Amino acid sequence: MRTQVDIFEKSEVELLEVLKLSKWESISGHEMDNLNFAWGSVIVQTSNGPVNLISESRELDFEGYWDDYSKLHLKASAEGCDAMKEAGHVFYFGQGETIQRIWLIRDTVTFTLDRMKVSQYTTDSGIVFELDGTWISLMKSSQRTAALSVEVAQQKSDLQLGHLSGRWESNLLRVYSHERQWIAV
Amino acid sequence: MDHQNKFGTESVGKNVQEIQSRDPLASAEKLFKMLSQGGKPVSTERDGVKVVSFEDGTHIVFRPVSKSGSPAVDINPGTTAGKVTSQHKIHFERKS
Numbered sequence: 001m002r003t004q005v006d007i008f009e010k011s012e013v014e015l016l017e018v019l020k021l022s023k024w025e026s027i028s029g030h031e032m033d034n035l036n037f038a039w040g041s042v043i044v045q046t047s048n049g050p051v052n053l054i055s056e057s058r059e060l061d062f063e064g065y066w067d068d069y070s071k072l073h074l075k076a077s078a079e080g081c082d083a084m085k086e087a088g089h090v091f092y093f094g095q096g097e098t099i100q101r102i103w104l105i106r107d108t109v110t111f112t113l114d115r116m117k118v119s120q121y122t123t124d125s126g127i128v129f130e131l132d133g134t135w136i137s138l139m140k141s142s143q144r145t146a147a148l149s150v151e152v153a154q155q156k157s158d159l160q161l162g163h164l165s166g167r168w169e170s171n172l173l174r175v176y177s178h179e180r181q182w183i184a185v
Numbered sequence: 186m187d188h189q190n191k192f193g194t195e196s197v198g199k200n201v202q203e204i205q206s207r208d209p210l211a212s213a214e215k216l217f218k219m220l221s222q223g224g225k226p227v228s229t230e231r232d233g234v235k236v237v238s239f240e241d242g243t244h245i246v247f248r249p250v251s252k253s254g255s256p257a258v259d260i261n262p263g264t265t266a267g268k269v270t271s272q273h274k275i276h277f278e279r280k281s
Contacts, residue, residue: 031227036242036263039227059252065199066252068259068274142261142272145236146229147244149263166262166272168200169189 004062004069006123007106012074015051016102016127016185022048024094024131027138027150028084035091040146042138043081044129046099050078053127053138055146063111063119068144072124093152097131102185105139105161109168112175128159128182135159143167190270192216192260201257202275209277210249213256216275217247220260241265251276 025045029038042053054073059066084090105126111119126139134152137159141147144167153159168176186192193202206212217235224237224245233249242263251257255276262270 031225031238033225033238034240036240037238037244039229039236039238061252063200065201067199067201068251141242141263142244142259144259144272144274145244145246145261147238147242147261149242160264166267169271171195174200 001117002062002064002119004060004119004121006069006071006121008072008074008104008124013104013185015074015076016104018048018076019044019046019051019099019129020102020185022046022099024097024099024129024134024136026090026092026095027136028081028090029148029150030080030084030089032084032089032091032150035150035152037141038089038148038150040148041080042148042150043078043084044138045078045081049076050081051075052077052079053148055140055148057144057146062121069121069123070140070143070145070147072126072140091150094131094134094136097134099129099131101130103128103130104183104185105137106181106183107164108179108181109164110177110179111168112177113173125164126161128156128161130156137161186270191273191275192258193275196276202273204275204277205280206277207280209279210256213247213249213258213275213277217245217258220245220258239263239266241267243267255279 032038193204196203227236246259
């Protein structure tokens with residue numbers, strides 16, 4: 001079975017650990033007119049510093065043909081934040097609340113053909129922050145492009161969090177199974 | 186569009202759609218232009234790649250060339266458009 005794993009490095013997860021119990025300040029994104037869409041970069045500002053969620057798309061050939069797959073990275077950097085703010089692409093919901101818990105959203109899709117597992121793809125699709133009274137998710141908007149989306153909710157169950165089935169739909173020939181894990185940071 | 190409200194036909198053995206054309210690049214550009222109406226152009230750093238976004242998060246990506254060699258248009262529906270179609274990518278292949 002061919003496999004591809006696109007998950008955060010340990011050092012990247014450590015950047016998130018630093019944010020726990022810090023105060024949420026703002027969130028900004030490249031081309032982020034509204035929360036539904038940012039292209040390539042979303043920056044969270046906290047009292048313990050910034051973290052930049054970067055999404056990039058690249059072509060891989062592990063399903064038996066070349067296709068686009070988006071991959072997430074984390075950097076402790078606010079590079080580009082000033083330009084985002086100048087363009088009005090900044091949001092202040094949750095400001096002053098404490099970041100209580102953080103999760104990684106890890107998805108796995110397994111492709112089965114004639115009951116035989118052909119390929120498996122595991123990827124970190126986003127991050128969820130639980131503040132005092134607000135839940136905020138930063139997710140890949142698409143599994144093929146650099147687009148990101150942000151969601152804000154009063155409770156966990158109200159988060160929509162996109163899913164893999166849009167990209168990998170089963171049909172008569174191909175069967176895709178999807179699995180999602182919430183991994184506490 | 187096919188029975189799943191996707192452009193083109195399912196490419197054999199691949200999780201992508203396909204449209205055959207005598208001029209694949211022109212056809213891809215034409216579809217992108219049509220789907221882009223009313224959208225906001227997004228600045229990207231990749232040569233030749235064009236992106237437009239819509240208020241519901243829908244975004245359309247045009248790639249003049251992909252590693253498979255053919256131009257491609259990527260449709261990524263947001264909250265509203267997602268009720269009509271699902272995420273799909275269309276490769277434009279030269280008609281033989």
